[in-house]
Amino acid sequence: MKILKESDMIENYHLKTIYYLFVFCFLSVTLLFGCAVEKHTEENILFDAWKTMAEKSKGYSPATERHNPAFTGQGEESDLKQSSAFEKLEKDKTDAPSPKRADRPASEDLKEMRVPEQVVSEKDSENGFESFSEPEKLFPTEKISMKMNKIDVAVLLRTLARIAGQNIIISENVTGKADINISESPWNEVFYSILRTYGLTYAREGNIIRIIALEDMDKELKLLEIDKKKESGKRAFEQVEPLLTRVIRIKFADADKLKENLRQFLTADKDGKKRGAVAVNEHTRSLIIQATRSDIETMTALIETLDRPILQVLIEAHIVETSKDTAMELGIQWGGLYHHSDGNSNYWITPDANQQVEGSDTEISPGSGSVVNFPSTLEEGVGLNIGYVAQKVGRYLLSAQLSALQKQGRLNILSSPSVTTLDNQLATIESGKDVPFQTVEDGEVDIVFKKAVLSLEVTPHVIDEQTLKMSIRTHKDELDFSKPVQGNPTIITKNAETNVILFDGQTTVIGGLSKETSSDSESGVPVLKDIPLLGNLFKGKGSQNNMEEVLIFITPHILRERHLTHETE
Structure with a gap:
């Protein structure tokens, strides 16, 4: 009996060993298979995401940003100082008279379609460049109807301006009575007809319309002469105005080509020579501009317009x-x-x-x-x-x-x-x-x-x-x-x-x-x-x-x- 029990024990021991070995192998295979599937699934997800991005992506063009020129220094003559150029410019504006654009005389505005006011000085046209100008602000053309008797011309003009939302200033010499009966006529035609009928003219300054009588033309011509003298004095001042230096970093444009364009806008002295210079720093892709304050302001506006990203x-x-x-x-x-x-x-x-x-x-x-x-x-x-x-x-x-x-x-x-x-x-x-x-x-x-x-x-x-x-x-x-x-x-x-x-x-x-x-x-x-x-x-x-x-x-x-x-x- 004892021998049989030992054989049974040995047999049970072997069965248990086989059972545990089978369970261990089963768990190992299951675990490895699960990891492999998870890894394969993860790889498929990453590959599919990459493939989707590759198919949808075509690239982009650079976004348009506001150009913010960098100040590195400025001073009189050709000195480059490390102080803030912006603070120096603000200080110069209070110490030195800054040339301003002369007001337009009304005598230039007698024609119905006037020449718009120039933003850039006359020297730009002399150099062969087309000056930038403000777009002509046309009068309203909506149709109106009016019927009035024995009304002051000044009151009539103010009423007409109020209808179209126009700002108007009327000279004290505009007098007289008017009888008007208008039906479905354009506003601008009514306005011009009133001016011709009562011997009036207008001058437009920004958003304001000035109405004057023809007898005031002598006064306007005198103002024109004064404006010409101011302009002449302005050009004389520019010929002796101190030179300032400014460094502007170029982002997108070709710095060398931009330099050649900007040189045309430098003020000339009485001998016709350019006052100032424009140079390129290749290391930082920057323009070094030495010019008068008015020229620097003009060039900065041009760079703001020209140095922009282009589409791809x-x-x-x-x-x-x-x-x-x-x-x-x-x-x-x-x-x-x-x-x-x-x-x-x-x-x-x-x-x-x-x-x-x-x-x-x-x-x-x-x-x-x-x-x-x-x-x-x-x-x-x-x-x-x-x-x-x-x-x-x-x-x-x-x-x-x-x-x-x-x-x-x-x-x-x-x-x-x-x-x-x-x-x-x-x-x-x-x-x-x-x-x-x-x-x-x-x-x-x-x-x-x-x-x-x-x-x-x-x-x-x-x-x-x-x-x-x-x-x-x-x-x-x-x-x-x-x-x-x-x-x-x-x-x-x-x-x-x-x-x-x-x-x-x-x-x-x-x-x-x-x-x-x-x-x-x-x-x-x-x-x-x-x-x-x-x-x-x-x-x-x-x-x-x-x-x-x-x-x-x-x-x-x-x-x-x-x-x-x-x-x-």
């Missing part, structure tokens, strides 16, 4: 190669949204008649039989131009269509480059190779390399938020081995250059860069085709010509400003 343009290109026969047989059909010329409805051009269009848009089925197959059933005036593909709806529509055709063997996508450039800046895309050529000169053999490339040069110009003009130049080199020169192939060059106006996201197509290849072949019965004379009965010769068409699809995207308060999701 993302240019996407697809360079496709296909046979002309395949293109004519298959056609390349894209869908797009087009606006009818009457503005009442949209037309969605579908790749096939079975595709449904959502919303209130009208679907149109395309025809067939051309390289870029646009529908031939559109009415006159729809505004569809051959050579354009509207891709605003669905950015990846064109890429998907081309990829599908490539999988079918209908075409070959040579490359799909994209590049971002600034507005009015040239962007170049080039693909090709260097071809070795053997040359012999004075008995010496030399190897030179020449480029055989397909290049694309695009210069975009943003017209407004939705439209841009593009200057496009394409260049294609191809090697022709059928006409070698000293064993070297010839290079055939083809160019295309054009200027087009596109909407943001619209695609233009450049074609005509075709390539013709020819090949000769011979087939026949082995051995028998090599028998002299009789061999011709057992073999045949053939030739084949292929025409390959290169199409370039160019799609520009205007990159919007990304404001500083924008949060990245």
Whole structure:
């Protein structure tokens, strides 16, 4: 009995060991599998998030910020002091008389449409630059009706000004009575008629209209002479005014070009020489301006206007190669949204008649039989131009269509480059190779390399938020081995250059860069085709010509400003 109990104990011990080992292995496998799934899921989440960001992100243009020129120092003559230039300028304004723009005399405002007051001094026009001017403030044109008898002219003018919300000052010499009966006449015509009828004229200073009698013209002419003397004194003062120095950091503009423009606004002395200087500090991209206070104020205003960020343009290109026969047989059909010329409805051009269009848009089925197959059933005036593909709806529509055709063997996508450039800046895309050529000169053999490339040069110009003009130049080199020169192939060059106006996201197509290849072949019965004379009965010769068409699809995207308060999701 004792022996049996020991064997049972041993057997139970082994069973327990196996059980615990099984439980341990099961828990370990479960734990490892759970970690692996969690890690794989986490990687998928990160990858999907990255992929989504990559597909949605196209980049941005810099946001417009208020230009805040940095003061680094100023002083008389050419000394650069470390004290605050702003405080120095404020102190100078109280110590030295600051030249002010003379008031406009009323004698210059006798004409109904007056010359607007100039903001920049006359020297700017003398230098060949157009002076900045305030826009002419036109009188209201809404129609009014009035009926009054034996009313003072001054009261009539004040009533007229109150109707249109105009500020008015009337001279004490404006007298007389008026009878008026006006029905549905423009305000400005009524105002001019009253002035002519009662021998009056006006002068406009800012938002105030001054009404004077013609007999006051002598007084106004005297004021004009005084104003001229003030202006002459102002120019004389500018010729001896102390020079101040200011440093302004340039953010976006070309500092060298900006320097050349600003130099034209420096005041000249009595000998015609410029007073002051403008220099560029390359290390900090700053302008060092030494000039009179009035010149510095003028240049600061110009820099505020000129040193601004410009938009960027993302240019996407697809360079496709296909046979002309395949293109004519298959056609390349894209869908797009087009606006009818009457503005009442949209037309969605579908790749096939079975595709449904959502919303209130009208679907149109395309025809067939051309390289870029646009529908031939559109009415006159729809505004569809051959050579354009509207891709605003669905950015990846064109890429998907081309990829599908490539999988079918209908075409070959040579490359799909994209590049971002600034507005009015040239962007170049080039693909090709260097071809070795053997040359012999004075008995010496030399190897030179020449480029055989397909290049694309695009210069975009943003017209407004939705439209841009593009200057496009394409260049294609191809090697022709059928006409070698000293064993070297010839290079055939083809160019295309054009200027087009596109909407943001619209695609233009450049074609005509075709390539013709020819090949000769011979087939026949082995051995028998090599028998002299009789061999011709057992073999045949053939030739084949292929025409390959290169199409370039160019799609520009205007990159919007990304404001500083924008949060990245």
